[in-house]
Structure formats: C-alpha cells, structure tokens
Amino acid sequence: MTGLLSLFRRLEGPQTVGRGPAFWGMFAVVLMGALAYPLFSDGYTVGNTVYFFVWVFIALSLCLIWGYGGSLSFGQTAFFGIAGYSYGILTINFGSAYGFTLVALVIAVAISALFAVLLGYFMFFGRIAGVFLGIVTLAVTLMLERFMAQTAGPEWHIGSARLNGFNGMSAMPPLTIPWPGEPIVLFADVGLYYFVLGVLVLVYLGLRILMNSSFGNVIVAIRENPERAEMLGYDVRKYQLITFVIGAALAGLSGVLYTVWGQYITPSSMGMTAAALPLIWVAVGGRSDLTSTLIGTLMVLAVFQALTIYGSQYALVFMGVLLVLTVLIAPNGLVLGAMNWLGRVTGRVTQRAG
Amino acid sequence: MMSLLELRQLNKHFGGLHVTNSVDLTLEPGEIHCLIGPNGAGKSTLFRLILGEHHPGSGEILFAGENITALKSFARIHRGLSVKFQVPGVFKGLSVRQNLEIALQSRHRGAELGDEIDRLLGFLGLESEQQQTAGNLSHGQKQWLEIGMAISLKPRLLLLDEPTAGMSPEETHMTGEMVQRLNADGMTVLAIEHDMAFVRQVAQRVTVLHLGQVFAQGSIDEIVADERVAAIYLGQAHA
Numbered sequence: 001m002t003g004l005l006s007l008f009r010r011l012e013g014p015q016t017v018g019r020g021p022a023f024w025g026m027f028a029v030v031l032m033g034a035l036a037y038p039l040f041s042d043g044y045t046v047g048n049t050v051y052f053f054v055w056v057f058i059a060l061s062l063c064l065i066w067g068y069g070g071s072l073s074f075g076q077t078a079f080f081g082i083a084g085y086s087y088g089i090l091t092i093n094f095g096s097a098y099g100f101t102l103v104a105l106v107i108a109v110a111i112s113a114l115f116a117v118l119l120g121y122f123m124f125f126g127r128i129a130g131v132f133l134g135i136v137t138l139a140v141t142l143m144l145e146r147f148m149a150q151t152a153g154p155e156w157h158i159g160s161a162r163l164n165g166f167n168g169m170s171a172m173p174p175l176t177i178p179w180p181g182e183p184i185v186l187f188a189d190v191g192l193y194y195f196v197l198g199v200l201v202l203v204y205l206g207l208r209i210l211m212n213s214s215f216g217n218v219i220v221a222i223r224e225n226p227e228r229a230e231m232l233g234y235d236v237r238k239y240q241l242i243t244f245v246i247g248a249a250l251a252g253l254s255g256v257l258y259t260v261w262g263q264y265i266t267p268s269s270m271g272m273t274a275a276a277l278p279l280i281w282v283a284v285g286g287r288s289d290l291t292s293t294l295i296g297t298l299m300v301l302a303v304f305q306a307l308t309i310y311g312s313q314y315a316l317v318f319m320g321v322l323l324v325l326t327v328l329i330a331p332n333g334l335v336l337g338a339m340n341w342l343g344r345v346t347g348r349v350t351q352r353a354g
Numbered sequence: 355m356m357s358l359l360e361l362r363q364l365n366k367h368f369g370g371l372h373v374t375n376s377v378d379l380t381l382e383p384g385e386i387h388c389l390i391g392p393n394g395a396g397k398s399t400l401f402r403l404i405l406g407e408h409h410p411g412s413g414e415i416l417f418a419g420e421n422i423t424a425l426k427s428f429a430r431i432h433r434g435l436s437v438k439f440q441v442p443g444v445f446k447g448l449s450v451r452q453n454l455e456i457a458l459q460s461r462h463r464g465a466e467l468g469d470e471i472d473r474l475l476g477f478l479g480l481e482s483e484q485q486q487t488a489g490n491l492s493h494g495q496k497q498w499l500e501i502g503m504a505i506s507l508k509p510r511l512l513l514l515d516e517p518t519a520g521m522s523p524e525e526t527h528m529t530g531e532m533v534q535r536l537n538a539d540g541m542t543v544l545a546i547e548h549d550m551a552f553v554r555q556v557a558q559r560v561t562v563l564h565l566g567q568v569f570a571q572g573s574i575d576e577i578v579a580d581e582r583v584a585a586i587y588l589g590q591a592h593a
Contacts, residue, residue, distance in 0.1 A: 014449065220448065225443050
C-alpha cells in the first residue's frame, strides 16, 4: 500500500513539467474529452486520430533516449519496423484465435527490445557516444530498409508470410480480444481507439513515474555530465543500455500498433524520411519533457497531415523549416517553452493571490 | 597499519611524453596529503590513473590492500574512492538539491534521503541556494557543491583536484576548515593544490611532483625550506 502511494508521488517531480491540482485537473478534463470524443465523431475521423496516437509512442521513446538520456538515436524506426514485421510474420502464420494477436504484440515488442540489447551492448559498452551514436543507429535503420526492400521474390518468406519487398507485408489480422460468445475485433476505428488510448495513458503515466524515480535521476545525470555520474559510482553504460532498450520497446510498440492500424507495413517505414520525422516532432515539442513531447507530436502530426493535402513534398519542406525555426527561437522546444511561460505566469498570479 | 593507497612504479605515457614516470606514493589512513608541483607535473594525470579514467602503461594501484589497477571507475568508487574534479563537474542543468539527491540516493531512501540532503546543504552552507540551477552558482559555490557530492558517498579516500581554485582567501579558508572537519571524522584526503595558504592550513604531508616524478616529500616546512623545490617553481631545475 505504501509502495503504491510512493509510486503515485513519483507522478510529479523535477523531471516532468506539470504538478499540483491545476495540472491534474487539466489532465482529467483532457482524458474525459478523449474518452467522449468518439461519441461525437465518425469512424473514419476516429481511425485517423488513432493513427496520430500510434506515433506518440515512438516520439516518447526518442524523448526518453535523447531528451532525458542525451543520446541522439536516429534509429528508432529500426525498432518500429522490426516489431511491425514481427507482428505480421507471427499473426499471418498463427492467426488470431485464442487472443494470439495480443501475444504477438508482446512478442513483437520483445523482439525489438532484444535487438536493442544486442545493438546497445556494442554501442554503449564500446563507449560510442555523441554524433557517432546517431550515425550508427541511422546506418542500422537504413540497412534494414535496404534489406527489406529487396525481399520481393517468392523465396523471401517466413512460414506463410511473404516479405514482399518494397510493396510491404499486408493482410495481417487486427488485434482481437477473446470474449465469450464472439471475440472483439479491434478494427481501426472506435475499438482500436480505446485500446490505444488506454495504452497511451498507461505508458505516459508509467514514464512519468520512471523519470521521477532514482533511475530517472541517474539518466538525466548522465545527460548532464557522464563523467561525474560515473564518479558517483553509477555504471553509466548499464543505465544507457537500459534506457535504450526501454526506448526500443516503445518504438516497437508504435510499430506494432501502426501495423495493426493499417494492416500493412513497408520498408519505407524504416527509411530516411521516417527516421527523421520523429526527431522533428520531439524537437519541436520539447525533447526534455514527456508532456511537451506528447502535445508537440500530436500538433505537428495534425499540421503535417493538413499540409499533405496540398502536396506531401511541400509538407516535408515545411517540417524542415519548422525544425530550423524551433532550433533558432526555442531550442528547448516550442510547447515546453510555452508551458514554462504559462507556469511562470500562473505562478506569479498565485503568488500575488497568496 | 596497512596503507590506504599505494601507487607502485606507476608509468603513463602519451606517445613519447612520460606524464608519470615510475611514481611511488603511499597514503596512510587518516592523513591529509597535498600534491603540489608546477603545471604539467602530472598531478591530474595521477588522479585519473587512481580513478581508472586512464590506465597505466605499467605499475600497480593498491587500495586498502586490494589491487584495483584493472577495475572500472565506478567499481573503484564502490570500493571507497571519491573525487572532486578540477573543473567543477556539477550537473549544471539540475537544481542544487537534485545534484545532491543524485549523489546520495544510492545510500539513502525516502524521508531519510531528504534529511540527509538537508544536513549536507547545511554543511556546505548552500541552504538558500538549494532550488537554484547548479549552473547559475558562483564558481566557489560550484566547488563546494561538488565537494558535497563527492563526500556524500562517505568515501574512505577523497581526491580533491584544486578545491580552492577561483576562491577568495576567505572562501579558501572555509574550504580548508571543511576538509579538516571531514578529516576529523576519519576521511583520508589527497588534494592537488596550488594555493600554499591552503596547503599550509591542512596538509600533514606534502609530495612534490615534477616532470612526472616524485621530486620531494615531507612536511610543509621541510618542503618550503627545500631549495630544490623553490628552484623548480622558478623554472631552474635544469640549470
């Protein structure tokens, strides 16, 4: 019981913006709104919102590794792709009966985490840091993209799942929850919406607790000064590896949910553009804060989609401009900057009132 | 009594440059030992060797009788070593309080952790700065904060690399008193220092390092009286 209580206390702390009744009241209102939203909308729009939510996990993973941990990973999409393909291979082979799709989700995320253990071990225990970390991770993701792109031939299959080269893998079953009578199939509208929303809230709150724990303290300490952290007795490599693996699992979760949402996955999900976009979402939002990353990602995605109507190339150029502007005007992120400003203003008001 | 730290024939060279050359140094438990010498004498390199940031070309490092030459840095810290770096290595973007929390959290939890942070803030005289971002502290306050982080590990041997650099004479004196209080509680201290007032205040034994070699050793009075030591500081050693 006291353990649970101390967990709740970790929901706020120096590593996360937002505290007190005002913040959690706002959180409750937003959550209520999100829960009620499908009642006032059509299936297509709700499905589109799920698409936005799906990307938030990979953004949070980058926030964790880069924003909090200080290691720029350019390869989150590699884990995204690995998990997405794994889900496809598993479910195309074994079907969706007995809740297997949920098991496949967990296995697929675990596979991407395992890959991160392997890659991360050589990177962090080999003391690769800074820009080289970005280069290695980018190389890995582009290599995977190239590899998957040349698997068009019929000889490339795992069981009955064809890899299908650049056309990608498709027709994997959606998530299915076993239920007495009839199983509940989570198609990419209201059903999947509530599932993803639930996972999102859990992950968001879980990460808040993690970052405000003693583990989170060490992670930001390593970002601030790895030498000092080591000289306080922390095995920096171990902490970096664990953070990297958690991040990979989150990116993998994004990949599975994306695959489930559209019932397809292609190599371009690991390509250069796909690898660069999460960096922009996270940088624009505010990479060193979970809430800023979450809000920023949703905002940038919505703007991006609106612009795509006028031409996807222009939208990409706009993304680049947005990144440059953010770096120049608010290097810590636009949303984070706005939230800090809001905090100062309300702080002043309450101070005056008190 | 077993010595706390023993350096045996420690050699380190970068290319053709011998930074430390067959250094033998022994620290007794409970002493305050100062390491002095002109710039480039190899003092900071010697610290990095002791801490495992550099590895010696040859020679051995014994800590409390155990050979730690091959241990990683964090493992040496677990054995009871701790350091304050030359350039203050505080976590600049975090608050003073959080800096100390990170240093203390591996030994204390919950309410006890809070009490311990408060106690340390009091010892360092940084109570009113606790919510400030560490990067905004004055240079002297940063030095104290890092000393605080270093001692929160309750080390058996505290390494201080120029603890009073950039401090006013009053601050230097306060730092000296801090070191003496720690020593009174049983902490062994090895300090690199240029400020002779500080060395005179705290040192029980002084080792002079010159061109990577132990040049002289003794009490502060013996060292000051040594003409050869005066000569190397005036750059006449080769004359």
